[in-house]
Amino acid sequence: MLRRSPPADALTSSAGTRRLPLRARLRRDWQLLAMTVPAVALVIVFHYVPTLGNVIAFQDYSPYDGVTGSPWVGFYNFQWLLSDPEFWNALRNTVTITAFQLVFYFPVPIALAILLDSVLSRRLRLFIQGVVYMPHFFSWVLVVALFQQILGGAGLLAQTLRQAGHEPWNVMTNPDAFIVLVTAQSVWKDAGWGTIIFLAALAAINTNLYEAAAVDGASRWRRLWHITLPGLRPVILLLLILRLGDALNVGFEQFFLQRDAVGSEASEVLDTFVYWRTLMTGAWSYGAAAGLFKGLVGLILIVVANKVAHRFGEQGIYKRS
Amino acid sequence: MSTRPVWQERPTVFGLTLKTVVLTLIVLAMVYPIYVVVLTSLSTARAVTEAGGLVTLPGELSLDAYRELFGGGVVTRAVLVSTGVTVVGTALSLGLTILAAYGLSRPGSVLHRPLLFMFLLTFLFTPGMIPSYLIVRELGLIDSYWSLILPTAVSAFNLVVMRAFFMNIPGEVLDSARIDGASDFRILWRIVLPMSKGVTAVIGLFYAVGYWNAFFNAVLYINDNSKWPLQLILRQYVQQGMSLVPNQRAVDTVAGYALPPNLAIKMAIIVVALVPVLLIYPFVQRHFTKGVIIGAVKG
Structure with missing residues (x-):
């Protein structure tokens, strides 16, 4: 009985949740998000930032000038x-x-x-x-x-x-x-x-x-x-x-x-x-x-x-x- | 011991002999080098001299080499460094991986797709050595032990393995807990983790072995050789053959006082690097055969 009623359904099953307003979904999922954030932060810092850092391949990079100050040299x-x-x-x-x-x-x-x-x-x-x-x-x-x-x-x-x-x-x-x-x-x-x-x-x-x-x-x-x-x-x-x-x-x-x-x-x-x-x-x-x-x-x-x-x-x- | 099914023909004597020989040789190829190294590390100077190098048959035994290694000094310090990095790193990695794997285990939750995609995308492209090095330096982590932990703290592969396992847990179990008002942290701690001991042990082993064996990151990020982990010491003193006891010859000649031979000390360093793996391995090994990994690899 209880499982069929809307709130319990929204609480448990993934089907149809997209219809819920974002605020309600956030209230339901904030714990899951909080659990994921630390790992995501590490992946951003040690994977995605260095991936972007590859732009120095098109520069004459020097540590003193940094990515923003180093001259661009194309290919x-x-x-x-x-x-x-x-x-x-x-x-x-x-x-x-x-x-x-x-x-x-x-x-x-x-x-x-x-x-x-x-x-x-x-x-x-x-x-x-x-x-x-x-x-x-x-x-x-x-x-x-x-x-x-x-x-x-x-x-x-x-x-x-x-x-x-x-x-x-x-x-x-x-x-x-x-x-x-x-x-x-x-x-x-x-x-x-x-x-x-x-x-x-x-x-x-x-x-x-x-x-x-x-x-x-x-x-x-x-x-x-x-x-x-x-x-x-x-x-x-x-x-x-x-x-x-x-x-x-x-x-x-x-x-x-x-x-x-x-x-x-x-x-x-x-x-x-x-x-x-x-x-x-x-x-x-x-x-x-x-x-x-x-x-x-x-x-x-x-x-x-x-x-x-x-x-x-x-x-x-x-x-x- | 299972038996041959009735429809299968009797094995020929030749076939059976060949199979036995091949399997024995394979096992020996794995075990014999380790046996020789362990035995030499336990031998006295006289036994090593008699053997003319590595000792293959047990002779005079002593623990001198280990006494020398653990009497303070380079190796003792390296073992402490490696142990610390392994313990802290494994705890952190395992914690972060479990949390994120559970956090991403419910399709349809907020940001589920983009976050999962972020991890999966790391399989396709590695950022490269130089930008990674520059980031670590930028963060001021050169010569810090954190440089051996943070860059490799979360493995997307382990995370996906763990997540696949969590998703196989029957939804009814979790749903009923949720209806009873349990928070996600509580569900993870009280229900999911107790059901996932096998996969946790295996992933923990993967992380621990990774930290214990870490070499590449230490070569890149640790310049100060007083902070070197064990693998770098192993390279310097065993693979490159530097002597731990520089004035060995001079000391050796002092009558009535025999130092452990250089070779035994080197072999003892190998054993020290080997033993933690050998000790933990049997406890985790049974989970390999239970298909924990297979499911994941296929998943």
Whole structure:
């Protein structure tokens, strides 16, 4: 009874509230607003204000004159950027690393999830899951330090080789092998965690399909090909598209940390380029231009990737909630 | 222990062996490096010398390395800094995220759409390192611990995860509380939060790990190395190999007094950075498998 009466209805359900005058809605919702305001304030200060701050890319910014006092220089910084061989080196490294990891990192969680899913003992599976998820929570400094202790010049591998009378080689300082090294580190750190979403998709596949196929004489591999992989298709496509939309983001810390060991030629990516070029020299506007370039290309890639997702009949990322 | 369904063919011996070997190797690849590091950190100088570096088989053990680290000095201070930042940061982040997630959980409330949109838009565009740095400097936060907390205090991703979870709580439960005259703060505290312990634990872990592992922000914003958090110390003394005990050789030769070897100290720093994660992780891990995150990722 009470729930049908107008005031209670206005108090509880969201349908039809737009008809209420703003003042009544405010009286009803002020607590919700008050709860949201602090987080909104932080996002404005640390996300939206810096986003606007990117205008310094079109200035010759100096901290003394500030954004309002610094002279405008149009696209000068971008012209400088495009004629800078170091920028092209960083861009090339970034794209190469993304492409390499698409081939050698991306399939690993899928394969690992299928393997884990085939483990019959629940307990054993949970144990292995617990172990492989764990490195996701280690910092990059820790991961790099661990790799150094195992594979580095003074590490366990070199130590064992030396004691066996062989000449050790140092994987950690070889620029040519760097791309393999960083991919191996990424696999070690995050491939296990990456299985979570695939395991969920696997669990959602109807087991009757497997049973029917088996009864019809489909072998293990045929079932994998005709049931498991089609079942994973939406998730694989979604993650693939997301990764493509994120192509210019390969992370900062992993490359920053290993720059000294292998040199900037092999290890410089866009983020580290901005750091070294700007914070070390004070070329604020130039660094902002490089960052803005990366942000805009990233934005375009995400929008395009999302279009592609819709084309494939997938949800994409806009409809997150 | 579940059994093989009847329709599934018997596993071949070869297949089973291969699977066991592969899984064992994967687990070893995760566990063995940690085992070696922990063991070396607990070894005496003699054991390290005998092993010729990292210790793989337990020999003579001692806690000297840890005594050295926690006897005051650089590492002790860094652990305090990191702990403080993690505790304060996690409490603040979790509080703000819960409040905002609940505040945005009722479609149709005032400003619901634009505010939600503001958070979602952050997924599409990151402001960039330089403008962010300039803002932090403008606010006078360089060399302040707040620079390690405030810029990353609210993660839009965690907020969306939490909100998706809150929205799954049956509306009838909340409606009846509202009709009984409970305020939103009270509903959140008394009804919603007790129903959301799992997701709160997971998001809390995400934030805590983020603060404990924070490296990039510290590199950018903390110039004063007496304020460095643990991750920067880890980089300087372990990855870059600087010695914590500069006159080690000279002291080492004093008869009858053996300092813990440099290597054990370095490994002990790694362990100190590792242990909090290893300790909290098992308590939260069971929630991962309960699909807390999956629902969110798909949500």
